Amino acid sequence: MSASKENPDSQAKEPAVDTSEQLEVNADDASSEAAEAQEQLEAEKDWATLLSESEAKIAQYHEELLRARAEAENIRRRAQEDVAKARKFGTESFAESLIPVRDSLEAALALSDQTAEAWREGVEATLRQLNAAFERNLLREVAPAAGEKFDPHHHQAISAVPSDHPEGTVAQLLQKGYTIADRVLRPALVMVSSGQPG
The missing domain is CATH 2.30.22.10 (Head domain of nucleotide exchange factor GrpE)
Known part of the structure; x- marks a missing residue:
């Protein structure tokens, strides 16, 4: 046989590369990528949790705002009603004090046979009633x-x-x-x- 035909097995083999170091580097890269992915996932969870908590707080504040606004509107409406009632019935006490004065004046006018002295006494009694009504109402x-x-x-x-x-x-x-x-x-x-x- 000729020398050019050599056994393929006999050809010079390339030296074997030590892949243990390369595997370690690949494993380190994979573990760091996994760690980064895990950190990113946790960060996204943190942001999602923070977002949901913030949305819950916003909803709570919005509800409190609506309640406060409704309460303020109720207070304003009640105050307007109180003012209207005060205007309408504010003179009630004073009017009650004046009713006896009117009664006395009408009674005096109903009597036809009176002396000047009786008229004077009746007017003085009526004036005392009027003064008492003024005092009760701080007039x-x-x-x-x-x-x-x-x-x-x-x-x-x-x-x-x-x-x-x-x-x-x-x-x-x-x-x-x-x-x-x-x-x-x-x-x-x-x-x-x-x-x-x-």
Whole structure:
């Protein structure tokens, strides 16, 4: 046989490569990729959990907002009803106090044979009833005496006149004023002193 025909087995074999190191590198790569995938999966779970918790909180806050808005609307509506009732029935107590006064006046007018003295006594009794009604409802008169200091919050000056009283004081009361619970219902009409006549 010729030398060119050699046994294929006899050909020089390539040296064997040690694959144990390569397997270790591949295993390390695979385990690091698996670890990264696991971390990414856990991160996605964390984000999903965080998102669902946030959505639950948003839903809770929205429900609380709607309840608070409804409660505020109910309070506003009740307040409007209370104001309307106060306007409608606010004078009820005062009206109840005035009914006996009216009854007395009607009774006085129903009697035809009365003396002047009887009329006077009836009017005085009726005035006492009216004063009691005013007191019960905090309605007080403003009647400054001559010489009292002029108070623009409770008095209304009609004119200034020379008088024996000091300047800026009440010279004369023309009409009583009234306050109700410290609020001026009608100011007293007065003439104010401009000082000594000169």
